[in-house]
Amino acid sequence: MSNFQDLRRQAGRLITDPLVPLISRLRLTPDIMTAIGLVVNLVAAVVIGFGHLLWGGLIFLLAGLFDLLDGALARYMQKTTPFGALFDSTVDRVTEGALFLSFIFITGVGAWPYNVTFQLVLIFLALIGSFLTSYIRARAEGLNIDCTVGLFTRVERVIILTLGLLLSQVFIALAIVVVLSFVTVGQRFVHVLRQARK
Numbered sequence: 001m002s003n004f005q006d007l008r009r010q011a012g013r014l015i016t017d018p019l020v021p022l023i024s025r026l027r028l029t030p031d032i033m034t035a036i037g038l039v040v041n042l043v044a045a046v047v048i049g050f051g052h053l054l055w056g057g058l059i060f061l062l063a064g065l066f067d068l069l070d071g072a073l074a075r076y077m078q079k080t081t082p083f084g085a086l087f088d089s090t091v092d093r094v095t096e097g098a099l100f101l102s103f104i105f106i107t108g109v110g111a112w113p114y115n116v117t118f119q120l121v122l123i124f125l126a127l128i129g130s131f132l133t134s135y136i137r138a139r140a141e142g143l144n145i146d147c148t149v150g151l152f153t154r155v156e157r158v159i160i161l162t163l164g165l166l167l168s169q170v171f172i173a174l175a176i177v178v179v180l181s182f183v184t185v186g187q188r189f190v191h192v193l194r195q196a197r198k
Contacts, residue, residue, distance in 0.1 A: 015065070016072035023073055030074035034088050037066030041095035049105035056102070063095070082143040083196035089139055090132070090189070097128040119171055126174045129181030130157060136188045140195075149191045152180035 023033070040063040048056030070088055074080045101124055133150065140147035157177055164173020 013072075016068055019069060020072050020076045023069060024077055028073070030070045030077070030079055030084055031087055033066055033070040033073055034084075034091050037063050037070060038091045038095060040066060041091075042098055045095075045098035045102040048099070048102040051106055053106070060099070067092070081196060082140075082145060083193050085143060086136065086139050086145075086189075086192050086196075090136060093132060093135055094128075097124075097132075100124075101128075119174075122171060122174045122178060126177045126181065129178050129185065130154075132185045133157075133181050133188070136185060136192070140188070140192045145192055145195045147188050147192060150184035150187045152177075152184040157181070 040059060044056050044059035044063055047059055070084075074084055101121070104120060104124060133152065134154065137147045137150075160173050160176050160180075161170075164170045
């Protein structure tokens with residue numbers, strides 16, 4: 001297993017080593033590279049969602065290059081930070097979520113968007129928002145940053161979803177979960193950024 005990991009690292013370095021010095025001269029920071037990668041991944045997800053799988057796959061491959069380069073650039077510039085680690089891993093989760101969401105839209109390519117219900121997308125977004133809320137806290141605490149802040153934790157999610165079930169208003173409850181979960185993700189993200197800068 002370790003041999004495979006060494007081989008994978010060497011293959012990655014063959015790609016990143018020639019590019020990283022050039023990128024550093026452009027004054028692009030690792031966090032900017034991560035943000036660019038996020039945008040490219042989201043574009044890939046949209047293209048895939050519209051059924052253009054070949055182009056989406058090529059754009060997704062390009063996004064993977066940014067994912068390789070941000071970490072390599074951070075090491076090259078000696079700018080590895082707790083916030084950068086959290087930002088990179090959170091973006092990885094967001095881009096995976098966006099890709100899987102695009103797969104929902106291609107379940108009936110040619111009939112998009114009529115074959116995909118708003119409710120199905122809402123369920124998926126609630127799932128991603130809930131996971132991200134917990135993930136950011138766990139990842140931050142793994143970096144020795146306390147991250148118990150946030151408007152909408154698991155307790156509030158359980159209460160809202162329970163009320164939605166009891167009142168037969170599940171999709172209203174899910175809409176609330178989506179909005180407030182992503183607000184909490186933003187709050188925790190900003191909190192970690194502030195703590196990392198102290």
